[in-house]
Amino acid sequence: MNEEEILKAIDTAKEEIINFCQKLIQTDSVNPPGNELNVAKVISKFLEENGIESEIFELGNNRANLIATLKGAGDKRLLLNGHMDVVPIENEKNWVVPPFSASIKRKRIIGRGAVDMKGPLAAMISAFVILKRLNFPLKGNLILNCVSDEEVLGEIGTKWCITNYPEKMRADAVIVCEPSGLDPLPKAILIGEKGRLEVQIITHGISYHAGMPALGVNAFEMFNKIFNNIHKLNSYISPVIPPFSKDELKSMLIECFGTKEIFEKIYEDNSILQALIDALSNFTCTLSIVKAGLKENVGPGECTAILDIRLVQGQDSKEIINGLKKLINDVGYPIKSPDSAAKNELYVELKINSLSEPSIVDRYDYEIIDILKNTYKEIYHKKTFKFLMPATTDARFFRNSGFCKQTVVFGPGNATQAHSKNEYIDIKDLINATKTYALVAARFLK
Numbered sequence: 001m002n003e004e005e006i007l008k009a010i011d012t013a014k015e016e017i018i019n020f021c022q023k024l025i026q027t028d029s030v031n032p033p034g035n036e037l038n039v040a041k042v043i044s045k046f047l048e049e050n051g052i053e054s055e056i057f058e059l060g061n062n063r064a065n066l067i068a069t070l071k072g073a074g075d076k077r078l079l080l081n082g083h084m085d086v087v088p089i090e091n092e093k094n095w096v097v098p099p100f101s102a103s104i105k106r107k108r109i110i111g112r113g114a115v116d117m118k119g120p121l122a123a124m125i126s127a128f129v130i131l132k133r134l135n136f137p138l139k140g141n142l143i144l145n146c147v148s149d150e151e152v153l154g155e156i157g158t159k160w161c162i163t164n165y166p167e168k169m170r171a172d173a174v175i176v177c178e179p180s181g182l183d184p185l186p187k188a189i190l191i192g193e194k195g196r197l198e199v200q201i202i203t204h205g206i207s208y209h210a211g212m213p214a215l216g217v218n219a220f221e222m223f224n225k226i227f228n229n230i231h232k233l234n235s236y237i238s239p240v241i242p243p244f245s246k247d248e249l250k251s252m253l254i255e256c257f258g259t260k261e262i263f264e265k266i267y268e269d270n271s272i273l274q275a276l277i278d279a280l281s282n283f284t285c286t287l288s289i290v291k292a293g294l295k296e297n298v299g300p301g302e303c304t305a306i307l308d309i310r311l312v313q314g315q316d317s318k319e320i321i322n323g324l325k326k327l328i329n330d331v332g333y334p335i336k337s338p339d340s341a342a343k344n345e346l347y348v349e350l351k352i353n354s355l356s357e358p359s360i361v362d363r364y365d366y367e368i369i370d371i372l373k374n375t376y377k378e379i380y381h382k383k384t385f386k387f388l389m390p391a392t393t394d395a396r397f398f399r400n401s402g403f404c405k406q407t408v409v410f411g412p413g414n415a416t417q418a419h420s421k422n423e424y425i426d427i428k429d430l431i432n433a434t435k436t437y438a439l440v441a442a443r444f445l446k
């Protein structure tokens, strides 16, 4: 049995892989509420038809995780991870096809989740199935892990699997199969990602009749005082040292552009690339929502704002939260909860709405990175490169808990398509990714 047979079998199964991808997109798993059990059942049926047993772990409310293992002769273990939930549709009318039709146009499958990540999910599951069909002699175990709740950064998916079934999930290497194309670049092997901290700040003033401002304190003006000082947050925390400087990030990209000159030329005119490199080498804090005021003639007694803070690797979220609290105190407001505040007291409430810590691999020369690099080149005829991600994936659960440091993100589709209208995956990319996953598994478990 050789690798050529794997590639041939995937070409033969092309229509079947496309149909399976369409079926996944057509199966509702919009999160919230999730309903991932619907998808888990479709996957489990496809596996069963191919003689593979899988376990569905029901979580209640029609939600579930799934694990299946292809047993080989040795002890080595490679895990492929993908989430089954998708984000909601904002306005169906803006789509060129109904978003759950999974219609094919111009050699692309269009639909919610095509790229994030039912397309990648179809590729990783198909790779698994093809290896089983061929009875390919793996010298280790290939584990398939399909999870819930990634889109709301929930904890009942990957984290739940690691916590509750560490033995089934045990892995020497993990590929989180999220899309890793960053247009106009070739696909990247993502070795780290930023963290995200969402903080809600509620300023409590005293509402008043707009005709007599002396009677109250405008909560929006209170927030404004805080926000005018937010640029000082850096001085409340330890110096930020990103894992890679701007120049180092650029040189990672030069690898796939060939020469420095070509890269610099493209970089100069490409605002997306510039913004990407900027984001990856900096700690950022963005004010994303401010709400105040209920009536035209009343000074608002309450103002709610959201800060979206992105952490670089090595930054401690607790330190940032404490720094923010100190900054608010220094502006002149105590941090309190409504229960502990006195009547008519001016105070600020601070809530952590969501937190994902940043993560990164501990070595850049892992075997899985080399194998992916070589295999990608053979299948896609392009050079891939190691890079960081400005967003968050479930990779953090594997890396940060120390469960599996050798965790990378690699998958078909363009990451910039995720959550967008008319989300699509190129059929060629879908098939090539299936080939890549199958060959990488065969090579890693050799």
Ligand SMILES: [Zn+2]
Pocket (backbone or CB within 6 Å): 083, 116, 117, 150, 178
């Ligand atoms: Zn995703």
